[in-house]
Amino acid sequence: MAAMLDSDRRRKRGLEGDDGGVGHRGRPNVAALVGGAVVLLAVFFVILMLLGARPLAAQGLADFDYENLSFRGVSADVGLVVPSARIEGTQSFGGRVDLGFLGPGVRVTAGFNRWSSYLTREEVGALEAQLERLIDEQAQPGSPSASVDLGRISWADFAINTDAHMMWSLPGGLTSYAGMGATAHIMQGGGAVIEDTFVEDLLSSIRAGVNAHAGVEVPVHRRLRLVGEARYEILEDLNYLQLRVGGQVMFGAWAGGAAR
Secondary structure, three states: OHHHHHHHHHHHHHHHOOOOOOOOOOOOOHHHHHHHHHHHHHHHHHHHHHOOOEEOOOOOHHHOOOOOEEEEEEEEEEEEEEEOOOEOOEEEEEEEEEEEEEEOOEEEEEEEEEEEEEEOHHHHHHHHHHHHHHHHHHOOOOOOOOOOOOOOOEEEEEEEEEEEEEEEEOOOOOEEEEEEEEEEEEEEEEOOOOOOOHHHHHHOEEEEEEEEEEEEEEEEEOOEEEEEEEEEEEOOOOEEEEEEEEEEEEOOOOOOOOOO
């Protein structure tokens, strides 16, 4: 039994690699990714200025307090997930709660998002090759080479996020926003072959991430806005772009000088 447990631990270490990612072939430079996201947001702000956008209200440090933090709206959205690698593109759905303004023009939201996809054939192939190598290393001399077929492996993400962003008014009554946030990702792996194995355990975990996002809100009624958003999620071993569209129902008056 001890030998079996030791073998299982060695397989896990071999599959995780140095960074803990299953089948992952190198830790991404998270600092560089976050820096890139900040640069993209800066470019977005420059574009807004060229379009004639202006902050919803001027502000100083003295303007930031909790007075205007309150429940102001709820929204639902659907979207597309465009991954940088590892998984296939897929669809998503989610929602958010508008928590009001931390300061003039600085809004806070909290939300969730859910998608389910499959590991790419290349990713599964790399994982199979790692398993075959590990099995061959532990096999008796002269044994036939291992052949592993893991089939299709699913990977799902339930994300819970808290965001803060600056809001800007655009010509035509439109409102734009851009900012960053923190996300908790509840990842779940699955597949007929890997069910109840350590491979499924390694794919299933809770991971922290950050996001950069920007969007536009179109008022269609005093209490209803259409929302379009682009969001880039950064995890330790998975990055993806989301394009979302949805609607938000508003409650109460706008605060901090926001356009009505």
